[in-house]
Amino acid sequence: MADTRTDPGNVNEAEDRLNRALEERDGAALAEVLEPLALSDALRELTNLPPEDRSLALSLLPAARAAEIVEEAPNELAASLVVGLESGTAAGIIDELGSNIRADVIGGLDDTEAEAILARLTPADAANVRRLSSYEGHVAGGLMAAEAFTFQESDKVGDVLRRFVSDSEDFERYRGQHPYVVNSSGVPVGVVSLRRLLTTRRGASLTEIMTAPLTVPANTPLEELQDIFNEHPFLGLPIVEEGGVLAGVVSRSAVDEALLSRAETENLRRQGVFGDELRTMPLKLRARRRLQWLSANIVLNVIAASVIAAYEETLAAVIAIAVFLPMVSDMSGCSGNQAVAVSMRELSLGLARPADVWRIWKKEAAVGVINGIVLGILIGLVAWGWKGNPFLGLVIGGALALNTFVAVSIGGIVPLVLKRAGQDPGDYPEFCALAW
Structure with missing residues (x-):
């Protein structure tokens, strides 16, 4: 939905007022803070809140305004905004959405939550949601709105x-x-x-x-x-x-949006990001999704390293470390690509701004520590088992862990730094990809 409202000034000033309104459970004050904001800014303010405060905010807002914010969010984030709401409150918000958006949001919930909300809708609306949800997302039935003139x-x-x-x-x-x-x-x-x-x-x-x-x-x-x-x-x-x-x-707009979404998803997958990842998602979920691709990538790199190792007898003993250097470089590069892709996506959705560098660095650093440790242990065990030298495994594993942490830290903030400098990060994909 197009939003013609403009940001009234410094959006960061809204944070203190927002927190006060939530502490006092003052719906009128909360609406006064969020109503003047562009939808992307209102969504950003809500997604920066802890999940329990996010649910409280949506329950205090008028259903129509809450629905506008939910509709602004990508599908998986929209579903997560509804999760945790009392079923009557969630139904009131979803009732304000178009039928196609309702189906997308409810389709992202588990069966128990979905049925609890559907039971609060009118029989006709619930039937439409079930009917639309039965279609795949990229066919006419999955893109259509049930309302017809x-x-x-x-x-x-x-x-x-x-x-x-x-x-x-x-x-x-x-x-x-x-x-x-x-x-x-x-x-x-x-x-x-x-x-x-x-x-x-x-x-x-x-x-x-x-x-x-x-x-x-x-x-x-x-x-x-x-x-x-x-x-x-x-x-x-x-x-x-x-x-x-x-x-x-x-x-026509629904088809254009679906084409854009598919292109974006394919681009993210090429960079190792699977699913609708945003940094507002749980840390464990984000780390697990990235590890699925990174862990498989280790296998491919072990195969590549094996080709180099086939000539080990003709090289000096120090080549044992050199064999793993391409693996360390490539794995850290893949991790950095993931961080760059998510940052550029959040910039395009209005969920991140250059002023958020510190917040984004902290979130990326957390993923970097987890994935660095896991990947470092895996490659360290491979190096130890291959050469029978625990010190070699320690060096290689430590190098990959450190490189992964540095790569995601830099990769996550480079697009924001470019944006702050007045440049479009999309115009510098090579620089973003090689920043680490």
Whole structure:
């Protein structure tokens, strides 16, 4: 959702007021702090709070404002914001979201929490969430909104215009949609141009001015949706399920966001970051996700080192250390890549700013210590077992542990330093990757 509000000044000044409002459990004061902020800044303020304070803040805010902040967050973070809320409070917030966002958020919860929230929604809304959640994320059904701006074949032009006025408060949910005409079975039979509506007499039937709609099956993959939107100037496409019944509408913006998200995910994976990682997530979860890739990378590096070691007899004895140097360099480089990728992502989402260097360094240092120790022990044991020399294992393991700590420390803050210098970190990927 686009947010036109601006930052009223120094956002950091809001932190003290925010903490006071939470201590006093003053919802009005809390709303006064967060309401003027841009959504990205409000989200940043909340994610910097401990989980219990975060839940308290969301429960004190008006449901509509809390929903705007949740909608601003990536899916996994949005789900974590809802976790811990009383089911009635969570349902009130989720009820303010669009149906597609509801499905994404509830899909990120465990079954018990999800069912507790669904039980608080209306049967129709709960059914829509379950239906949308049944689709994969990158097909039309997983991207569509269940809300559709529909009319019957018997309706007149005046009926549509009156609904524009009477439903003005709820009309926002139909952004990017033309009025769709459906028959008694719910099958779309026409779409009406807004221009024709305004230039046609009010007593005219919609069937007189409608044109045949281009419908898309719910299992249509993202690539095909992209091709359709590239070929046609549509803002939205009606999605049909079995029997041709209208199931919802997928917007051009939803497809564009899905394409951008997929590209971002692929880029993060190339750098060894799996999942929707943000530094607000639990330390153990972040360390475990990174270790999954880094541990596998050790195996590949051992294979590479074995090729070098095949010529060991022709080299001096000191080559035993040199064999492991590429491994130490490569592993620390991979760790630094992960830190750079997360920093650049948080910058793009507005969840980190150059002023957060110290906070981000502390969070990265914690991951660096854990992963450095684990990886150092692993490679140290390999070196010891290979050469039968515990001192060699100690040196190699210590070198990797130290390099990992330094790499994530520097990699996490380099994008912020570049941003502070007025540069776009995305314009210097080589510098960020080689900073350590």
